[in-house]
Amino acid sequence: MKIVFSDITLGYYRHPVVHHLNLEIGEGTATAIVGPNGGGKSTLLKGIMGFIRPLSGSIILEDLSLREIGYLPQSSAVDKTFPLTAAELIATGLWKTSGWFRRIGAADRARIQDAIRKVRLSGMENEPLKALSGGQIQRALFARLILQDARVIILDEPFNAIDFKTINDLWELIEDWKKEGRTVIAVLHNYQMVREHFDDAIMISRELIARGKPDEVLTEENVTRAFGMEIFPHHNAGICRRSPEKHDHHHTEHQNVEHHH
């Protein structure tokens, strides 16, 4: 299994958010994606999920189907007013096996209870969603990920506005997933966490800044460069004429060619 980014440019309204990226993420690795807001981290994940179409280049899932990816978006769009219980929300993680019609049987119920125990939501499972706090919703969404039983797990800033106790509990799950040989890809802003839990880091800020071991990537020089990058779209930018073969680091084509449409 491999996820290959081949000269990929992703963006909105023809403006690239992240451009000409060449990367590979291999099986069983734990990769952290870091960089400034607006630098293209979430966009990259949406590209993997096929939510947005590349402006150019391609993302290839080798020996991996979208169904085998568990994805937790940045600020989850869970509608807490919908009349479901925590357990019912968690049970939607069984979609891959139970689909449109199959009954949720005793074995499934055991798996649901097991997932609820693992995220330490026991006692809350029959509460309506609106009774759950932000941290409890996040625990429920991690339980749903457990049920998804995905080979690749993608987490987009999973610890936003989450307290340290919940974060510690959820890290245990992520560590379990790593031990089980699942591929974990996570966008994080806490570099301490990246150093502690990941063997691979990718820093992007509209383009690839660095890739490698966290200590090599999270250097002062790289951080300065990443956060000093211009991350706003230029509305009078010209058309990019960079050819896919060239991987030089000049990207004047995107930013400096003055050409009014």
Place this chain on the structure above:
Amino acid sequence: MWNIIIDNIWDPLFSYDFMRRALVSLFILSLSAPVAGVFLSLRKLSLSGDALSHAILPGAATGYLLKGLSVTAMTIGGILAGTLVIFMSALFSRLSRNTEDSSLAVFYLVSLALGVLIISLSGSGVDLMSFLFGSVFTISGDTVIFLGINAVITLLIMAVILRPLIIDSVDPLYLASVSRCGPWVHFAFMFAVVMNLVAGFEAIGTLMAVGMMVIPGISARFWSFRLGTIILLSIVIATLSSLSGLLLSFHLNIPGGPSVILILGGVYLLSFLFGFRNGLLFKIFSPKHYES
């Protein structure tokens, strides 16, 4: 005691053909419309449903122009027009990145304008009022049959799409991440909504049809946090409101459709006041909180 019940409830309902027919029609409608309506309000589309109800007008009017007062022609026309509008607004919002409600607004208003135009062009004195407000007491046998077919199809569609529809309502991004069926599920659901709007329009009129769909579900949410209970309760509310609405209409000699909706409004008010879940009195008169 028995005499009062027989004189005021039993006799009016069962001694007259038009009352029996109206009752049966509304009971059938109560089986399907609130089920779609519960999801309409849960998906925050209650008022989009209202907009959609106007969109079926040109189809029904064209059906009338071509075939006269034929239930089949008006039904097919209405369903075609409604389906076209939801399809076009979904398509245009996807292509333009506008929200679906803004493109729906455009398409339903254009559709409504076309409908009014067609009705006025016909010049044959089609009663716009009966289009808009329906006439539950002049329902034909054909309409009753259509209501039955509609109920069966609606419940079938809802049974098939129930799971993905729930997931799409509570966490659409999650559904998108595990399946590509989201847009199709939404479309099938909106088709069921259109069917029920056409059915409702023939029974109680364009302007009242959405009320029969969404008010029962909105009221039921004051009584339960469980989706299954809410759906069943909304059917019960719609059925009982139909019954009492028709009686009200009979005794006060007022139109049937609006009477049913007024009763539903009353049920909503009672639910808002007395509902176990978030009802107003429940909030006011439970000042003590638990220890933990």
